[in-house]
Amino acid sequence: MKCPVCNLEMVVLEFNSVEIDYCHECFGVWLDSGELALLLDNQTKYQRLADSFAFQKKVKETPRKCPICRKKMDKVACGSRQNIVIDKCRGDHGFWFDKRELYDLLEDSFDSESSELKEFLKNIFKIKN
Numbered sequence: 001m002k003c004p005v006c007n008l009e010m011v012v013l014e015f016n017s018v019e020i021d022y023c024h025e026c027f028g029v030w031l032d033s034g035e036l037a038l039l040l041d042n043q044t045k046y047q048r049l050a051d052s053f054a055f056q057k058k059v060k061e062t063p064r065k066c067p068i069c070r071k072k073m074d075k076v077a078c079g080s081r082q083n084i085v086i087d088k089c090r091g092d093h094g095f096w097f098d099k100r101e102l103y104d105l106l107e108d109s110f111d112s113e114s115s116e117l118k119e120f121l122k123n124i125f126k127i128k129n
């Protein structure tokens with residue numbers, strides 16, 4: 001699968017047997033539909049996140065194309081203050097997170113609660129404490 005930002009081949013990382021497509025160039029992350037729920041491994045948490053998602057009509061951020069269907073994705077604001085803007089395929093293929101966005105979203109939504117997933121993301125995004 002190619003990165004929607006750099007157009008370079010992404011690598012597949014695995015976390016608890018969930019596949020995460022990751023770009024070494026821009027540190028972006030692609031999650032297929034359903035993988036976000038699998039990653040969180042908790043329906044309540046996933047629901048909390050999903051409930052915060054709000055479709056944005058006007059966003060300055062460059063539109064990105066879905067790496068699967070190549071169609072322009074929607075911008076979706078999420079997080080407690082809807083301050084994190086991610087890209088979602090209109091055909092529901094999945095979500096694109098720019099560098100750190102996935103980590104920031106978890107941090108924002110689940111406070112400083114530490115988790116294996118956050119440690120894993122910190123590692124791939126090279127976030128230092």
Ligand SMILES: [Zn+2]
Binds near residue numbers: 003023
């Ligand atoms: Zn990239």
Ligand SMILES: [Zn+2]
Binds near residue numbers: 066068071089092094
């Ligand atoms: Zn798509």
